[in-house]
Amino acid sequence: MSIKGLFPIDKWDFESESILADLPETEIAQLMRRKTENDYKKGAVIFREGSYPSGIYYLVSGRAKKYKVDLDGGEQIIYVANTGELLGYHSILSGENYVDSAAVLEDSVIAFIPKDDFLESLEHSVTLSRRLLKTLSHEFSVLANSLTMYARRPVRERLALQLIVVREKYKSHGNADAAVEINMSRDDLASLVGTARENVVRMLSEFKEEGILETKGRKIIVRDVKRLIEVANYK
Template sequence: MSLKGIFPIDKWIFRSKSIMESLSAEELERLFADMVEQTYKKGQIIFRENNPAFGIYYIQQGKVKKYKQDRNENEHIIYVANEGELIGYHPLLSGNNYPDSAAALEDSRIAFIPRDAFLSAMEWAPALSKHLLSALSYEYSVLANSLSIVAKHSVRERLAISLIVLREKYKLSENDTSSVAINISRKDLASMTATTEENVVRLLKELKKEGIVGSLGRTIIIYNVKALVQMTNYQ
């Protein structure tokens, strides 16, 4: 089922895919020549908050969580990045360190692009700068929207929003209308929802009784996304 017209999913999705999509085939080939591919196991750290930013990362396969840690080292997931997205590009123009951390949510194949190579590409591919700035600007609006949700919505409503966003990330295609399976730990889902793991387990049990979701091990299966949309009470 498409969310078009019933839920503003774009307010939760970054636009970093547009950065690479702005390049021609020849420009991509030139940039890819400087890429170094690496395989990351589920849970493996890609970069850490406050570490020097030596480059950016292009997700070729898999999913990555971007998160920050509080003083007690509790994770707070701020975004789940998908295949085709770039991560770690915030400090590219400012020269600052990484503002957050990133780790693989599942086994992933990710290419590293050295900072100098990407900055050079911005010179010989003018569209790259335009789309990078656009993506950065839109990302701030997505993060601001996510923060406002924590203040305005109940835990049940926030969980519904998190499941809707994850459903978009785990769909096999844009037109996928079947039940969608989300393979994520209850701990990560709680971090994304800004609540406790106990709350997530309890609420998922309620949603299973209502026939909205199902489960197979830690995999959550979304049966009725329209019911989730109604749960969000999103205006």
Template structure:
């Protein structure tokens, strides 16, 4: 079931999938001339906060979590990047160290592009630079939404929003059959995404299950009633 008109999912997703589409064939070839592929297993670190960037990554398949870690070692997941998205380019553009870390949420195939090739095409292609600037501007909206949720929402509302966003991330896997996607995510990652304690996530999932909003099979979550989940989010 589409979320159009029911929940503003566009305010929760980055738009870097469209960035490369504006490149000419020649520019695309030059951008990817020295690319390399890297297969990451679940939990593999792609880059760490504070490291010096040497290039950007394109997610060819799988999902990647971007997160920050506090002094106690607890993660706060700030975004889940999907197939086709670019990650790691903020630090390259700013000529700074990585402001966050990235790790594979599941087995993922990434394409690495050296920063010299990325910067060269960025300087050469006005449409590419414009599209990337537009994507960065939209990301500000996404981050502002996330900050608002953590500051103002209850645990129930945070978890509901996290599940709705994840449903959008996973739904393409079942696009042919039309079935609701299975959200394959650990309770710890779900807690770090919603910004609540893991034990609260477990309790709330049981409550949602009792209300018929979702079903679980092991760690997989199946949304049964998206309308009720949207109501739980209390997002207007």
């Protein structure tokens, strides 16, 4: 089921896949001329906070998480990236080391694009530079919404909202009516929501009792997305 008209997903999704969408073939060829593709097993780290950025990463297939690690070694997931999205370009643009880490949530294929090729393409492509600026501005709005959510919303509403957002990440674009299976560990979901794993497990059980979702192992299937939107209480 589509949530178009029911929930403003654009306020919570970076949508960086739009950066390269329908770029002229010559510009894509220039950007990708020295790319290398690698297979990443679930849980593999793409880059770590504090390391030097030698290029950007294009998610050919699969999903990844961007996260910060606190002093106690705990993770706070900032964002879940989907197939077609770019990772690591913020640090290239700022000229700084990575300010966060990234790892794959499932077996994925990722293309590495050298820093020089990315910057050269950015310099010569008006379309690419404009899209990147638009995306960066949009991401600032998304992060501002997230900060407000963490500061003011109870955990139940935060979990509902994140399930809505993550559900969109796991949707099959080929069949909009197919049931969406969210294949994410409870630890990652808790990190995304900003709460303890025990709270997520308890609230998922509550949602099951209310007929909002069902679970199959670690998979979560949202059965009543309208009810989930009501619980999220987004206004």
